[in-house]
Amino acid sequence: MSANSPGPIRGSKIGASAPRPDSQVSDAPRFSVNYYCENGHVTKAVFSANIKGDYPEEWSCEKCGQPAGLDAENPPVEPKTVPFKTHLDYVKERRSDEDGERILDEALDKLRNRFGRAR
Numbered sequence: 001m002s003a004n005s006p007g008p009i010r011g012s013k014i015g016a017s018a019p020r021p022d023s024q025v026s027d028a029p030r031f032s033v034n035y036y037c038e039n040g041h042v043t044k045a046v047f048s049a050n051i052k053g054d055y056p057e058e059w060s061c062e063k064c065g066q067p068a069g070l071d072a073e074n075p076p077v078e079p080k081t082v083p084f085k086t087h088l089d090y091v092k093e094r095r096s097d098e099d100g101e102r103i104l105d106e107a108l109d110k111l112r113n114r115f116g117r118a119r
């Protein structure tokens with residue numbers, strides 16, 4: 001009877017259009033941090049914004065596994081072990097392709113000579 005009372009609320013069905021509380025969990029804000037390893041790789045790590053900038057100072061490089069840090073100019077170094085590099089990798093770094101072909105030829109020659117001597 002009161003003139004101030006609101007009329008019936010229209011279009012407020014309970015159903016699919018109602019926002020679900022747990023949908024906000026999956027939309028939690030995130031931020032990414034770039035980590036730089038000594039090999040020049042950049043690894044982007046994504047953290048939940050809930051940690052409020054409390055992210056680690058070091059991360060593992062996703063490409064080479066070396067420790068990666070926040071400062072691109074001064075990436076952390078791992079003095080003890082040098083993983084992911086075999087002796088052959090070092091050889092390849094030192095030798096040009098041309099050297100490699102020459103060395104391969106020499107090696108083949110030695111093999112041929114060895115076989116030749118064996119007869």
Ligand SMILES: [Zn+2]
Nearest residue numbers: 037041061064
């Ligand atoms: Zn790396």
